[in-house]
């Protein structure tokens with residue numbers, strides 16, 4: 002098996018085998034760019050090593066062959082005492098895992114070759130000894146687990162002895178002394194001398210890179226980023242070039258566009274007389290890349306030329322690491338660069354303008370999660386605000402509030418109208434009330450799948466988790482960060498997108514993207530590059546998508562907003578939301594009615610109210626289809642809670658008050674009480690039990706439609722029956738509804754469709770029968786998930802999903818993104834069997850999944866006609882439906 006590839010043998014599409022870094026080094030080599038020669042050891046070699054604990058057979062020989070070729074090409078031998086070849090040994094997995102794995106530089110230096118290197122850099126003895134001490138330090142730490150602080154301590158002492166704080170003030174003799182000290186440290190911790198055999202150094206460094214795949218921080222990172230644990234890393238062995246040979250050398254990073262805004266231009270940093278780690282470690286201050294033009298114009302011009310070539314070649318923003326060794330430019334790395342959500346849109350638009358990609362490809366360069374991010378208000382950050390800590394952006398948004406440390410205090414202060422930020426080391430299910438009350442949640446522990454993160458995302462609440470700079474003292478109600486103390490009641494601002502934490506109130510601005518969707522910003526007239534790009538890409542998504550996008554809305558205001566956001570109808574109007582507030586009492590009367598006449602009175606009082614609701618909604622939608630769902634929730638939700646009522650009645654009785662009415666109510670509440678209301682008297686079951694309830698709603702819907710049509714406003718109602726599990730339920734409701742519709746419509750030009758939710762697993766499995774009585778299906782994936790998994794949708798997310806996510810039982814909550822294998826299979830079966838029974842059956846989805854990017858792709862693949870989601874998710878669904886179609 003071939004485990005080692007010369008750079009000239011690979012290409013950018015071999016990331017699985019060569020890792021991202023290796024594949025791109027190969028690509029640049031083949032483009033003719035000046036890449037230091039080298040070779041890549043494959044991820045397969047790493048996998049074999051990790052599986053068996055030994056390097057696979059043949060690997061050593063293949064490395065020897067490639068090393069020999071490298072030595073021939075460079076005209077130097079690894080560790081040669083007179084003129085040594087030195088190499089770097091760098092990790093490089095398929096997915097970038099910044100800073101998670103190991104690198105060892107200057108491999109090949111030993112007591113003899115250090116003199117050869119010094120001779121080569123004859124004007125720079127210091128450089129050779131500095132390189133050697135760096136090797137012992139890095140090798141000791143990463144390969145042999147020598148505590149890094151000991152080396153750092155020794156370095157500090159050497160600087161103190163010199164009376165300086167800068168490494169650069171140490172001369173060759175100081176560094177030679179430091180090498181001796183480092184070797185003693187190495188010996189003390191490993192019980193052996195620092196290895197002098199260059200090949201042994203190389204082999205041990207490669208093994209250390211393999212091992213670093215399973216380092217704790219790498220494992221945690223992978224879990225968070227959902228990178229599979231079995232990929233392994235490739236190892237790149239590259240001839241060393243030196244940016245620290247003097248003022249005519251240096252190192253830097255470059256971006257072909259601004260990764261923050263997407264703006265065109267030259268972005269990057271340069272550091273003269275330094276190696277890459279110095280930039281990363283921030284030891285000295287870098288200068289903007291433009292300064293390089295002044296420092297070394299030929300190298301600068303050459304770099305700009307390569308940047309342009311790379312961008313054209315990759316047709317995307319590239320980020321680049323380079324080194325200049327005595328005026329000679331070397332390209333050390335490139336990759337398609339990470340960018341902010343705003344930059345993703347802006348760059349995609351620019352690349353279309355430049356003819357590098359077409360609009361279909363532009364759709365692939367952005368996604369719904371990025372669009373959703375751009376719709377949150379953002380902090381207006383000028384220089385006066387510096388973050389005091391950075392955690393993980395666990396749930397996006399910008400939240401400002403007073404710090405509280407307990408759930409109870411959060412509830413208390415929020416009750417007084419204060420905005421609060423709940424600060425906890427980590428949250429647990431007891432914190433749920435506090436999380437609900439808070440504007441945002443800030444924790445010092447835990448990642449993207451911690452309890453806090455999962456629950457906050459479920460609630461759409463801003464959350465920063467794992468801000469480990471925070472030292473939280475709950476009993477004293479304060480935390481310390483960066484030398485400051487923040488007490489209960491102090492104001493902080495947290496950014497759930499970037500994970501940054503600020504002291505004080507950072508002002509927030511509404512999103513310009515939302516202003517555009519609201520119609521407040523004209524994309525043709527604005528100078529805002531982001532708005533222009535979003536408009537262009539959304540327009541293309543709309544042109545391409547197969548799925549229609551509707552909205553879940555129960556009020557005319559929501560419906561109108563959703564239309565502005567691009568909704569093409571209402572997919573779910575939950576009528577139970579129309580029975581709250583003042584009307585609650587009417588519902589109570591309806592439930593408590595003992596005689597038919599009492600019940601009929603209550604219904605008669607509700608009818609005109611309902612009709613007016615629907616007229617408003619039909620008007621807002623102006624002829625677009627409106628799916629109205631007949632009332633769904635458990636009836637007891639309209640009655641007072643049992644325990645409270647029982648206590649009140651007992652107390653009143655004790656006082657000798659007249660409690661006849663309360664007792665009747667209590668009896669009714671007792672009668673209606675259910676242990677599992679979600680599985681009880683709700684949906685169609687309710688309609689079949691309470692005479693006249695559904696009939697009233699059907700009448701109100703139809704009368705409203707007729708009224709609108711008479712006034713010249715088109716109305717297209719679709720009446721939807723919830724929680725159907727058997728066709729007989731639907732047939733019973735349908736027979737009555739058809740009678741009422743025929744009577745109300747009379748000679749008017751109004752068509753009313755009757756269909757059903759598919760949200761009980763039995764309905765999905767008998768969809769062929771149910772389709773006989775339904776003109777449309779709408780998948781209620783919330784209940785379908787609840788009943789399919791047996792997960793109470795109101796309880797489980799806060800209770801134990803964090804553990805399921807941690808164990809990888811699922812990668813994301815099945816209430817958030819459709820479980821394609823299980824619940825999705827029910828959807829697929831129902832869609833196929835429903836359409837087989839009734840060709841032309843309309844199919845949609847109205848569970849929360851309708852606005853989730855991955856789920857939208859799934860529903861597109863299943864062939865549904867539309868997805869329906871909350872107004873704010875409508876643009877996301879439009880974009881993802883477009884992406885699913887190209």
Ligand code: PEP
Pocket residue numbers: 573575633760780781782783784785847848849
């Ligand atoms: C569903 O179950 O997916 C649905 C849309 O109905 P509700 O959320 O109102 O139960």
Ligand code: MG
Pocket residue numbers: 760781783784
């Ligand atoms: Mg439901």
